[in-house]
Amino acid sequence: MKTPISKMPIHQSITQFNFNPFGGILNEDLEKIIVPKIDLEGIAIKINSSKSLAIEFIGEQGRGKTTHLFYLQKQMDQFPLFRLDAKSTLSNILINDSSTVFVDSIHHLNLVDRIKLFKAKQKVIYTTHWNRRFECIIASKDYHSIKLKGIDTNLLTEILNKRLNLAAKSALDEKEKFTNLEAKQLIKKFGDNYRGIINYLYMKYQCQKEY
Amino acid sequence: MSKGILKTEIFIDDLSNNNVRYGYVTVHCTDTIKLDSINGCVYFEVRGSLEGQKTMLTSFNICDEKIINKEEQYKFPFSFEIENETNTYIGKNVRFLYNCKVILEVNTNDVEKLERSLLSKVGSFLSGQFNASNLIGFSEYFEVEKLECDYKVIESKIDFNLKSNELIIFLLAILLGGIYLLFVPVITATTVCLGVLCVGFLTSFLMAIIKSYASKQFNISMKTFDKKDGFVCKLKKAHNYRLNHPVIYYEIIEKVIDRTGTTDSIYNEVIYTSEKKELLDFTDSATVEFEYPKEKGMYSTNYEDVSIYWQMKIEGDYFGGEYLGVILTYECSFVTMC
Structure with a gap:
């Protein structure tokens, strides 16, 4: 029983x-407790070798999107991480010179600002509940979506x-x-x-x- | 040849004297090694239903250049001072902790004598191999309790806020919905959606007006004064109106904002509720006395996403509100210190 x-x-x-x-x-x-369920090393190589790229970690709440994003950024800490909340503005990100940015909770930016971000930065790695394919197409960004789903x-x-x-x-x-x-x-x-x-x-x- | 095993322990005295804490670290090794330095630092940590937060409070040198002879036990005393320390606190959703970390800097010529697992590792999967550095860190958690510390309310004058009443909102929405239905000739999906939007907007708008009027009309202010083992509240009404069956009490609330993940969560837990006191003969002013909680360490605190705050509440009904269940609830925050 x-x-x-x-x-x-x-x-x-x-x-x-x-x-x-x-x-x-x-x-x-973070490194002591994470067991990556996706190939983060492969993603890091992809980020370094691409010229224009958007990578999204997508999934429902509590599936590990933010944890994986943070861990990846820690391995690539030459690029800044922006944690957005309701008060965040696009200018906080654009003011940073880095052409590659990590963004947690991109939904706090409105549609127009998301498109501006994808146009302004060469590489954007972000977390989201909903896919942002539309914004990437408008911004002519190579779009790559990674769904965090399932548990072993x-x-x-x-x-x-x-x-x-x-x-x-x-x-x-x-x-x-x-x-x-x-x-x-x-x-x-x-x-x-x-x-x-x-x-x-x-x-x-x-x-x-x-x- | 087997590698040297290093054994270390940190001891910190329970008693604190003028914020100075004393302790010592013991070091024992199965091989002779040279330490370039021993340094310590103290961190304040916040852990619980939120992303962990850590702040370094102080750092100190314990000793420089010391030979650790094979199989000999060494004891290195140290002391540190923490100013404005917060009590170690164990709440429902958060815990305040103190951590003392000691770092041994092994002379680079002796690094190979030691077990590699002891040495901290640096590097990442992008920079290739993880390389062992010559630093060995270990830590110990310790308690901070200012046992002699009594609560003390900060003298202040505060206006109460009148809380929105769910029943009034509901009745207002029903009334507006009824009026809307009277003017709608045909009920369709479009008119229902439009109705919900209109009723929602008008209810919010009217509630804002009612609340603004009620806050002025039914305003109550409070002055707080400290006294031995408790505090005094002097209440004053701005206008003369009758509040039926008023009671007053205070709550201590632990508020934690969890920013983990893509959506924030807020946890509010009442960790203490005082005795409820009737406000007898509260025509235009009243004076009430409260005792402080017996349990220590719950004074007003604000640290990043965590706060412990004290809130005074008055509940009463107005104009037969008791029959309708319309209770007026007043709230205001006040500050206590240690």
Whole structure:
């Protein structure tokens, strides 16, 4: 009989960790917890070898678009990263001399500004919920879309255990780590919503209140 | 030949004296090595349901040029000072932590004597191999609790905001929708869509006018004063009107903005609710006293995407509102410090 997700055991006490393993992570720790599910090295080579290019990471909320964008930019940190919010303007990006820019949440720019951005910068790598093929065609930009979808049991197990290791005060035993069966149960409940899984585990650990 | 194993530990005293913390680091190696320097730094970290944030508070030198003899234990004392420190805080969606990191700079001639896994790695998949540097970093989390610190309200005069009432908005939308239907000859998809837009716009417009009028008409202001173990609120109405069954209380709210991913999320958690007090005989002014929470460390804080704020609330009904369920809710934020 399968264990109901709400009764899924947590093998560790929260006292074994310096912080909740499933909280937000520091930018400097990104490399320690990411398991890229796309060929980022290939994308980096493509960026370096192209003259005009738009690469979008597309997918629903919580599928890892921003994480992959940040990780890629960390490997190519000679190019700036712009994190847009409701107050962001196009001029903040255009004022930067770099011809290649990384843009998180491009939907905060309106259609006209997105076209202006694609025209002004040679290479734009960005995250989006909706594809921006139309803007790229208008701006005569070589368009490349990467859909972040689906989740793999082994991959999820590896990600969860990397987070445990990062937060642990000392090395964890194998029996204290997540198993593929548990990862499978989480996938059954949350599908490929990686952030949904992380948020669920965050609350589960937080509720122990035993720091 | 086997590589040298280095063992290190950081100890930090629990007690702080005038913001100065004392500690020491122990170093033991199975081979003789030379350290060019030992340096430390202290970080303030914010972790939880938000992207982790880290700020360096101070850095300090522990020692320079030291030979670590094979199989000998060394102890290097250090101290550091943190100004304006925030208490270590464990909330529902956020945690404030302090981390002390010690970095050993191994002499480049001795790097090969050590296990490579100990050495920090630099590089990326674009620059080729990951190369080991000569730096070894390790860290320890520690608590900061200003146990002697009492709450203290900042003396101020604040106007309450009147919150929008969902029931009034709903009734107004129903009324406007009814009027719209009276003037529409045929109900089609187009007229329904147009109706929703018109009713939505008019409801927002009228609510803004009502709120503007009500805020002036039903204005309440508050002056706060600190007193031992609590604080005093002096309330004053701008106009004379009767508020039925008014109660006053305060809440402490933890607000976290999670900017992870393409869409922001905001988490508001009430971490403390005070006793509710009836405002007896509140004709034009009233005075209420509150005690501070027994639990420490919840004073007003603002750090990047995290804030802990105190909010005073008054609830009461006006003109038979209790029968309609129309409760007027007033809110205002006030500041406390440690």
